[in-house]
Amino acid sequence: MDNNSPTFLIAQAPNNQTIFTTQSPSIPNVSDGVPYELGMRFRSAKAGRIIAIRYWKAASEPGSHIGRIWSTNGTILASVTFTNETTSGWQQATLSTPLLIQANTTYVVTVNVNSYFAISYDQLANSIVNGDLSSVAGNNGVYGVPGALPQNSFRNSNYFRDIVFVANVPPTITIVSGNNQNGNAGAALPEPLVVQVKDTTGNPQAGVTVTFAVTAGGGSVSPTTAITNANGQASTTLTLGPAADTVNTVKATAPNIGEVTFSARSNATVSNPIVLENQKPGTTAWKITNQGTTEIVGYATATSVNRGQSLPIKVSLQQPGQFRVDVYRLGYYGGTGGRLMVSSGALNGTTQPAPTMTDSATRLVECDWSTSYTIPVGSDWTSGLYTAKLTHLGNGKQSQIWFVVRNDSSTSDILFQSSFTTYLAYNNYGGYSTYAYHSIGGQKAAKVSLDRPLSMTNIEWHHYNLMTLWERNMARWLESQGYDVSYVTNLDIQTNPSILQQHKVFLSVGHDEYWTMEQRNAVEQARNAGVNLAFFSANTAYWRVRFENSSSGVTNRVMVCYKDQWAQDPVAPTNKFRSPQNNKPENALLGVMYTGDRDDLYFTWGDINGTTNTYGGYDFIVTNSNNPYYANTGLQNGDRLTGLVGFEWDAIANNGATPNGLVILGQSQVNPANIDEDLPQGTNTQVSHAVRYTAASGAKVFSTGSNQWMWGLDSDRINPSKEDLRVKQIAVNIFADMGAKPLTPDPNIIVP
Numbered sequence: 001m002d003n004n005s006p007t008f009l010i011a012q013a014p015n016n017q018t019i020f021t022t023q024s025p026s027i028p029n030v031s032d033g034v035p036y037e038l039g040m041r042f043r044s045a046k047a048g049r050i051i052a053i054r055y056w057k058a059a060s061e062p063g064s065h066i067g068r069i070w071s072t073n074g075t076i077l078a079s080v081t082f083t084n085e086t087t088s089g090w091q092q093a094t095l096s097t098p099l100l101i102q103a104n105t106t107y108v109v110t111v112n113v114n115s116y117f118a119i120s121y122d123q124l125a126n127s128i129v130n131g132d133l134s135s136v137a138g139n140n141g142v143y144g145v146p147g148a149l150p151q152n153s154f155r156n157s158n159y160f161r162d163i164v165f166v167a168n169v170p171p172t173i174t175i176v177s178g179n180n181q182n183g184n185a186g187a188a189l190p191e192p193l194v195v196q197v198k199d200t201t202g203n204p205q206a207g208v209t210v211t212f213a214v215t216a217g218g219g220s221v222s223p224t225t226a227i228t229n230a231n232g233q234a235s236t237t238l239t240l241g242p243a244a245d246t247v248n249t250v251k252a253t254a255p256n257i258g259e260v261t262f263s264a265r266s267n268a269t270v271s272n273p274i275v276l277e278n279q280k281p282g283t284t285a286w287k288i289t290n291q292g293t294t295e296i297v298g299y300a301t302a303t304s305v306n307r308g309q310s311l312p313i314k315v316s317l318q319q320p321g322q323f324r325v326d327v328y329r330l331g332y333y334g335g336t337g338g339r340l341m342v343s344s345g346a347l348n349g350t351t352q353p354a355p356t357m358t359d360s361a362t363r364l365v366e367c368d369w370s371t372s373y374t375i376p377v378g379s380d381w382t383s384g385l386y387t388a389k390l391t392h393l394g395n396g397k398q399s400q401i402w403f404v405v406r407n408d409s410s411t412s413d414i415l416f417q418s419s420f421t422t423y424l425a426y427n428n429y430g431g432y433s434t435y436a437y438h439s440i441g442g443q444k445a446a447k448v449s450l451d452r453p454l455s456m457t458n459i460e461w462h463h464y465n466l467m468t469l470w471e472r473n474m475a476r477w478l479e480s481q482g483y484d485v486s487y488v489t490n491l492d493i494q495t496n497p498s499i500l501q502q503h504k505v506f507l508s509v510g511h512d513e514y515w516t517m518e519q520r521n522a523v524e525q526a527r528n529a530g531v532n533l534a535f536f537s538a539n540t541a542y543w544r545v546r547f548e549n550s551s552s553g554v555t556n557r558v559m560v561c562y563k564d565q566w567a568q569d570p571v572a573p574t575n576k577f578r579s580p581q582n583n584k585p586e587n588a589l590l591g592v593m594y595t596g597d598r599d600d601l602y603f604t605w606g607d608i609n610g611t612t613n614t615y616g617g618y619d620f621i622v623t624n625s626n627n628p629y630y631a632n633t634g635l636q637n638g639d640r641l642t643g644l645v646g647f648e649w650d651a652i653a654n655n656g657a658t659p660n661g662l663v664i665l666g667q668s669q670v671n672p673a674n675i676d677e678d679l680p681q682g683t684n685t686q687v688s689h690a691v692r693y694t695a696a697s698g699a700k701v702f703s704t705g706s707n708q709w710m711w712g713l714d715s716d717r718i719n720p721s722k723e724d725l726r727v728k729q730i731a732v733n734i735f736a737d738m739g740a741k742p743l744t745p746d747p748n749i750i751v752p
Contacts, residue, residue: 015166015167016051016164016165016166017130017131017132017133017164017165017166017167018054018130018133018162018163018164018165019040019042019128019130019133019134019135019162019163020128020130020160020162021130023120023123023128023158023160024056025056025118025119025120025158025160026119026120026121027118027119027120028056028058028059028088028118029058029059029060029088029116029118030058030116030117030118030119031058031060031115031116031117033115034115035112035113035114035115035145035146036112036113036117036143036144036145036146036150037110037112037143037144037145037146037147037148037149037150038055038110038111038112038113038117038142038143038150038159038161039070039108039109039110039111039142039143039150039159039161040108040109040110040124040135040136040140040141040142040158040159040161040162041072041106041107041108041135041136041140041142042106042107042108042109042133042134042135042136042163043104043105043106043107043133043134043136044101044103044104044105044132044133044134044165044167045103045104045132045133045134046103046132046167046168047100047101047102047103047167047168047200048100048101048132048165048166048167048168049098049099049100049101049165049166049168049201050069050078050095050098050099050101050163050164050165051094051095051098051164051165051166052080052092052093052094052095052163052164053067053068053069053080053092053093053095053109053111053161053162053163053164054067054090054091054092054093054161054162054163054164055067055090055091055111055159055160055161055162056089056090056091056118056159056160057085057086057087057088057089057090057091057118058088058113058116058117058118059087059088059116060115060116061088061113061114061115061116061117062114062115062116063114063115064081064082065081065082065085065091065111065112065113065114066079066080066081066082066111066112067079067080067081067082067093067109067110067111067161068109068110068111069099069107069108069109069163070107070108070109070110070149071107071108072106072107072108074148074149077099077107078095078097078099080093080094080095080096081093082111092164098166101165106136108142108149108150109161109162109163110142110149110150110161111161112146112147117159118159118160119157119158119159119160120157120158120160121155121156121157122155122156122157123141123156123157123158124136124137124138124140124141124156124157124158125137125138125140125156131167132165132167133163133165138156139153139156140153140156141153141154141155141156141157141158141159143157143159166201168200168201169200169201169202170200170257170258171197171198171199171200171205171254171256171257171258172197172198172257172258173195173196173197173210173252173253173254173257173258173259173260174195174196174198174260175193175194175195175252175260175262176194176195176196176233177191177192177193177194178191178192178193178194178235178262179193179262179263179264180263180264180750181264181265181747182264182265182266182267182744182745182747182749182751183240183264183266183267184240184266184267185240185241185242185243185244185246185266185267186219186239186240186241186242186266187239187240188237188238188239188240189237189238189239189240189264189747190747191747192235192236192237193212193221193235193236193237193238193250193252193262194233194234194235195210195233195234195235195252195254195260196228196231196232196233197210197228197232197233197234197254197257198232203232204228204230204231204232204233205228205232206227206228206229206230206231206232207227207228208227208228208232208234208254208257209225209226209227209254209255210225210226210227210228210234210252210253210254211224211225211252211253211254211255212224212225212226212236212250212251212252212253213250213251213253214238214241214248214249214250215249215250215251215261216247216248216249217240217241217243217246217247217248217249217264217266218240218241218242218243218246218248219238219239219240219241219242219248220238220239221236221237221238221239221250222236222237222239223236224236234252236250236252238250238262238264240264240266241266243266244266244267244268245265245266245267245268246265246266247263247264247265248263248264248265248266249261249262249263249264250262250264265751267482267743267744268743271482271743272412272482272483272484272743273382273383273407273410273412273484273486274331274382274478274479274482274483274484274485275482275743275744276382277329277331277339277382277384277479278331278332278333278334278479278480278482280333280339281333281339282331282332282333282334282335282336282337282338282339283328283333283336283338283339283340284336284337284338285326285328285338285340285389286326286328286330286337286338286340286387286389287337287338288389288398288399288400289398290396290397290398291397291398291399292392292397292398292399294318295317295318295319295392295395295397295399296315296316296317296318296323296349296390296391296392296397296398296399297315297316297390297399297429297453297454298313298314298315298316298372298388298390298399298401298453299313299314299367299369299401299450299451299452299453299454300312300313300314300388300401300402300403301313301314301371301554302403303403303404303418303420303450303489303491303492304403304404304405304406304418304487304488304489304491304492305377305403305404305405305406306377306405306406306407306408307377307378307379307380307381307383307405307406307407308377308378308379309377310374310375310376310377311374311375311377311403312371312373312374312375313325313371313372313373313374313375313388313401314352314367314369314370314371314372315349315352315369315372315373315390316349316350316351316352316369316453317349317350317351317392318351319351319392319394319395320349320350320351321348321349321392321393321394322346322347322348322349322393322394323346323347323349323390323391323392323393324343324344324345324346324347324390324391324393325343325344325347325373325375325388325389325390326340326342326343326344326388326389326391327340327341327342327343327375327386327387327388327389328340328341328386328387328388328389329341329381329382329384329385329386329405330384330385330386330387330467330472330475330476331384331385331475331476331479332475332476332477332479332480335480335716337472337476337716338387341378341381341386342375342376344373346393347372347373349372349392352367352369352370353367353368353369355367355429355430355431355452356368356430357430357432358551359447361446362445362446362447362560363432363439363443363444363445363446363447364432364445364446364447364448364449364558365429365430365431365432365445365448365449365452366430366449366451366452366550366551366558367429367430367449367451367452367453368451368551368552369451375388377405381405382405382407383404383405383406383407383410383412383485383486383487384404384405384475384487385402385404385418385467385471385472385475385487386402386403386404386405387400387401387402387403387467388400388401388402388403399453400454401453402418402420402454402467402468404418404420404487404488404489404492405487406486406487406488406492407486408496408499410486410502410503411502411503412484412485412486412503413483413484413485413503413504413505413735413739413740413741414478414483414484414485414486414503414504414505414507414534414735414740415485415486415487415488415499415500415502415503415505415506415507416471416474416475416478416485416486416487416488416507416509417487417488417489417490417492417493417506417507417508417509417512418467418468418471418487418488418489418490418509419468419471419489419490419508419509419510419511419512419513419514419537420489420490420491421489421490421491421513421514421515421516421545421559422468422490422511422512422513422514423454423468424448424450424514424559425448425513425514425543425545425559425561427448427452427454427455428455429452429453429454429455430452430455432444432445432448433445433448434446434448434543434561434563444563446560446561446562446563446565446568446569446574447548447558447559447560447561448558448559448561449550449557449558449559450550450556450557450558450559451550451554451557468510468511469510469511470509470510470511470536470537470707470708470710470711471509471510472716473710473711473713473714473715473716473718474507474509474510474536474710474713474714475487476714476716477710477713477714477728477731480714480744480746481732481742481743481744481745481746481749482742482743482744482745483735483740483741483742483743484740484743485507486503490512490514490515490516490519491547491556493518493519493522493523494516494518494519494522494547494556495518495556497518497519497521497522497525497526500522500523500525500526500531501526501529501531503531504531504532504738504739504740505531505532505533505534505735505738505739505740506523506526506531506532506533506534507534507536508533508534508535508536508537508540509536509537509710510536510537510707510708510710511537511538511539511648511707512535512537512539512540512541513539513540513541513542513543514542514543514545514559514561515540515541515542515543515544515545515577516544516545516546516547517544517546517572517582517584519541520541520544520577520584520589523541523589524589526699527589527695527697527699527701528695528696528697528699529697529699530697530698530699531699532699532700532701532738532739533589533590533699533700533701533702534701534702534734534735534738535590535701535702535703535704536704536709536710537703537704537707538594538648538649538650538688538704538705538706538707539594539597539648539650539707540586540590540594540650540703541577541586541589541590542576542577542578542586542594543561543563543574543575543576543577544561544572544573544574544575544576544577544582544584545559545560545561545574546559546560546561546571546572546574547559547560548560560574561574562574562575563575566579566581576678578593578655578678579678585653585655585657586650587650587652587653587655587657587658587659588657588658588659589701590650590691590701590703591652591658591659591662591689591691591692591693591701591703592650592651592652592653592689592690592691592703592705593650593651593653593679594648594649594650594676595649595650595651595653595672595675595676595679595683595685595688596648596649596670596672596673596674596675596676596685597646597647597648597649597672597673597674598616598646598647598670598671598672598673598674599647599673599674600616600673601615601616601617601618601646601647614719614720615643615646615647615708615711615718615719616643616646617642617643617644617645617646617647617706617708617711617722618643618644618645618646618668618669618670618671618688619640619641619642619643619644619645619668619669620640620641620644620645620666620668620690620706620709620712621638621639621640621666621667621668621669622635622636622637622638622639622640622641622665622666623637623664623665623666623667624637624663624664624665625637625639627663627665627692628733628737628752629665629692629702629730629733629734629737630665630730630733631729631733631750631752632729632733632750633726633729633730634726635726641712641724641726641727642722642724643708643711643720643722644704644706644708644709644711644712644722644727645668645670645688645705645706645708645709646706646707646708647707647708648706648707649668649670649672649688649705649706649707650688650689650703650705650706651683651684651685651687651688651689651705652664652683652684652689652691653679653680653683654680654681654682654683655680659693659695659701660693661693661694662691662692662693663691663692663693664689664690664691665690665691665692666688666689666690666704666705667687667688667689668687668688668689668690668705668706669686669687670685670686670687670688671686672685672686688705688706689705690702690703690704690705690706690709691703691705692734700734700737700738702734702738708722709727710731711723712724712727712728713727713728713731725746725748725749728746728749729749729750732745732749732750732751732752733752736751736752737752
């Protein structure tokens with residue numbers, strides 16, 4: 001083997017150290033014809049453990065070899081026999097038990113040779129240093145008889161004997177779980193505070209006493225001391241101090257090792273109506289279990305009522321008999337989803353007159369029914385989404401009437417708008433909706449009436465259990481977190497636009513497609529006055545509609561939308577907001593606009609009771625992960641959140657209306673089956689965008705760009721579940737930036 005032979009290096013783990021790295025022998029194969037014990041004196045600047053011995057084998061060297069670690073007085077401290085050696089180059093043998101060595105202490109590493117060895121003269125005259133390890137300078141490169149501590153040195157020769165060393169690290173104490181919890185003042189936190197102690201080798205250390213002490217916020221811990229178990233863990237439970245809205249801290253100390261500090265916040269004692277409401281007993285009885293189609297149907301005389309008012313409803317039975325009305329508020333209620341507010345008892349029901357086409361030119365269909373029952377809305381009823389469940393006592397068939405209870409004096413943080421105009425547009429009771437595909441003869445209506453039940457025959461009846469599918473899930477999550485929220489409908493924004501400016505956040509959810517110009521103007525004016533806008537929706541503010549009186553003279557009971565026949569509307573161009581006639585493209589408000597959809601992500605039919613609800617969706621792909629809205633999520637650019645994009649989506653459009661400072665938060669890949677025909681040239685229809693911007697007033701505006709993004713917050717009755725703690729953290733960050741914070745957040749949520 002000549003001096004140009006390759007150097008054989010042993011791959012080391014990241015924390016492993018050796019003295020030699022790239023050095024190779026100048027004479028790799030030499031012999032005196034006798035056996036030797038060849039070695040090197042060395043030191044470490046730190047205490048630690050030797051885990052292996054290594055040496056350079058000469059190409060002609062025969063026989064077996066034993067590596068040894070010696071003290072300077074000749075005591076063998078560790079030894080190992082080399083196995084599976086290669087012909088030449090570096091060989092390594094792992095000690096069966098690592099050898100602990102002290103800092104700044106001289107040791108000797110040796111490996112015997114039977115005849116041939118490698119050598120570099122004079123290489124150890126000066127110390128070779130690598131990391132914590134170093135050879136001893138001068139009188140080094142030792143040799144002697146096999147099996148004995150070598151004492152002789154010739155020209156400070158390097159015989160290439162080495163070790164693999166791992167330095168000790170300081171023992172540590174770290175937090176495992178239980179940090180950043182929330183709870184009620186004076187109550188024990190739901191999760192224990194858990195720490196772990198590791199020794200100098202990085203392994204869990206049992207038997208260490210850990211002391212827990214409350215350092216701020218009052219309260220107490222139990223136990224105050226704990227002994228680490230086999231996993232090195234010890235824990236305690238914190239009972240929060242008596243003061244509300246206070247940070248409580250607990251210090252965990254391991255003597256001579258270190259300390260860590262836990263933080264927890266007590267909830268504000270000043271609650272809100274949502275927290276108080278959801279502490280009341282809930283029920284799942286609001287759900288439809290025997291869905292009717294035409295057996296029992298009804299409608300309300302208004303889409304919403306203020307607290308303390310009454311709401312007449314009108315019900316028709318296909319077979320006259322008795323029926324019952326059970327009114328439920330939809331919320332969280334410990335996961336049950338509803339609370340019974342009032343029951344009518346048995347009522348006598350009749351078959352009401354068939355719907356009548358009162359305007360053949362616009363295909364307006366109306367019902368003229370008598371009142372069957374008046375819901376007594378109490379002054380103590382909490383604003384929310386409500387459903388009146390109708391049950392035919394003869395055949396057991398069921399249906400629902402939806403409405404909203406308002407609190408017009410509320411100054412809640414969030415104003416949740418329920419999209420009644422959108423499901424009015426899709427309702428084809430009596431044969432006609434604003435859509436040709438489920439209107440008689442493919443002839444859509446230009447006017448549709450609120451004086452009709454929702455059709456359960458050939459409209460999307462699986463919505464019927466879900467309060468427009470998306471809204472109920474959003475309400476469940478908001479109320480589970482204790483957000484201060486009150487509820488209205490689109491019509492309330494139209495008729496009372498100033499109500500927006502009583503709140504910090506306007507919230508649109510799910511499918512919010514049909515707006516009046518009054519509503520659009522009201523939301524714009526609110527933004528310009530500093531009200532924040534959160535669009536957890538898509539295809540939003542797409543069609544312009546207007547309202548007229550019913551045939552009987554009741555205001556705001558007929559919605560008008562001529563769509564492609566807008567020129568026939570004698571009052572206003574009721575077509576798309578983005579049209580030249582209206583010139584109010586959606587993205588001027590939302591930052592994005594509707595571009596396309598896939599029905600097959602949305603329509604997965606189950607049984608008539610809606611117990612099978614399977615929905616697809618494209619993954620939400622993270623962009624600009626350093627934005628504060630992604631704080632505490634751990635998400636990075638390109639990360640995916642499963643199934644949140646669908647069935648309709650929005651994207652950025654280059655029409656000159658994009659707000660200044662628009663930030664893209666999600667740029668998700670989609671494959672639309674349907675593409676809007678009125679998009680600006682160059683619009684990319686293969687992506688969905690989630691965006692945010694800050695208006696000149698300082699108002700924050702956020703848009704998910706997807707109907708179903710909120711299923712990442714709550715997936716009750718959605719299969720497969722799309723819930724994700726990271727999505728929930730994003731939503732908390734968004735609302736907190738808009739001035740709305742939860743009072744009862746999930747334990748793993750960090751409230752900014």
